[in-house]
Amino acid sequence: MSNESYVTDDGRTIGPTVMEMKNITLRFGGVKAITDISFDIREGEIRAIIGPNGAGKSSMLNVISGFYVPQEGEVWYKGAKRPPMKPYQVAGQGIARTFQNIALFEGMTVLDNVMTGRLRQMKANIFEQAIWKGKAEREEVENREKVERIIDFLEIQAIRKTPVGRLPYGLKKRVELARALAAEPSILLLDEPMAGMNVEEKEDMSRFILDMNDEFGTTIALIEHDMGVVMDLSDRVVVMDYGKKIGDGTPDEVRNNQDVIDAYLGVAHD
């Protein structure tokens, strides 16, 4: 836990800790998915979680987003311990996420998908919505303006009225990012945002992530397998293997960490 801010080499301000995981342990029956992991996420930073397959990265993200409740450990968010919560309550606190295998609403248009991301900001009750004129319409227009800004930013203007089911994979990933971003989250969790993309799409996505962080000051925690991307993007990296934390620090520190090298490249068994 730290309260001071500092300025990075490229001139961005990293604020105090916004979320802290303390000694998280998650078990499925006899299987330990996560063992005693602690780390923090600071305001405005890009925090990466990496590790080989089955290391427990996605489980960690699911713990943060309230999908799994850990057996041991505490989640501290904005200076307070978080009680066990349902996922929609976690979302209500300002934590948004994307999924490894896209979880969009296929029957809805891109615009509707992104608008759904703003449900926290739209407060008209069902009777006001039934009447439409007045509060509901006003809110709809106000939020549409915000959403259009995000649609602009992610360059998906041309497809805003297309049903999501018809879009190719790369665009779907972008729409999902737009939906998460529309919520104006305090922390944005990205589960493998570049999985299955070609180099060009990866470059686009990296640019979006950096711009998001830069322009909106969004705090981002991401899981990614592409080492080059991770090392380039992130301010600090957590490395997991077999549910344990084996490294934590800046990309350079992690790159030279012997445990990390062993986990990725393997060690000679004698």
Next chain:
Amino acid sequence: MFYREAGDFKKTYSADNQTFPIKIDRVGYYLALVVAFLVIPFVINDYWANAILLPFLIYSIAAIGLNILVGYCGQVSLGTGGFMAVGAYACYKLMTSFPDVNIFFHVILSGGITGMVCVLFGLPSLRIKGFYLAVATLAAQFFLVWLFNRVPWFYNNSASGQINAPERMVFGVPVTGPNTEAWATYLFCLVFLVLSAIIARNLTRGMAGRKWMAIRDMDIAAEIIGVNPLKAKISAFAVSGFFVGISGALFFALYLGAVEVGEAFGITKSFLVLFMIIIGGLGSIFGSFAGAAFLVLLPVVLKVVGVDMLGWPTDIVAHLQLVIVGGLIIMFLILEPHGLAQLWRVAKQKLRLWPFPH
């Protein structure tokens, strides 16, 4: 050529977001309203009202209600007949208990009561999905019909076990009872249908509708982005029940006048309304209208063509209707799961480019 959006620029988000963004659609909509309110009441006769228009209006309301639940929120319900019965009996009890209150409010209140009952039977939807939920709502169907048959309080201890609509006036014109005129009942139902359709459209284009569709398309993702599944599903059941209840009340008070619950609101009614939204189009308000119109008109058209023109025996035509409906449902499920509404959309898409192929 004539039907297109080129040159029709939207300058505000409200304009972009309206129900009929294309001008010719908008004109058509107002034209339909004018014809429905100002022309049809003057030319209507009893045959048209009772054979086609009243059932169409009332089933459209029921279809809109069911479409919100099944088409928008993805919760299958086979209890529509039972919920319509709730509306009908609520309306009957209100009409006989508070004879001085205008029937307009009785119908709305019946919708509210049905909404609450619907929520009650919708609670299992939080735990069960798909077929299992369908079976749970089927239980509601049989339970409700049984309840209205067995508890004399609901039919005011009448000897026949039937409920009969007493005469009620709106602006001094009788709309229920034996002395009604076709245009009055027609207008009364039409007002409810138009209001229902507007409310349903407003709800489905706003946040409520997006939450329902999110639950329908992927409930886990919906929860992750902040949709409370309990509230979303319950509100869908409530709104759906409200419309279905109104249609049940109108069906009893204005259309049939006297109801025996097992006959009027049996399981066949549930299926009929479900078929309407499947054929008309799941997740579309227009589809509710199209489906209701189709299934109301089909027997009439078959009778005119089969019995009157070709001289076939009536029983063969009646059976033919079952065969056609059954075949159509299978056809629609395989070929066009979004029903007549989708065909309509495709036709409009083609019309936009006509006469050019691309």
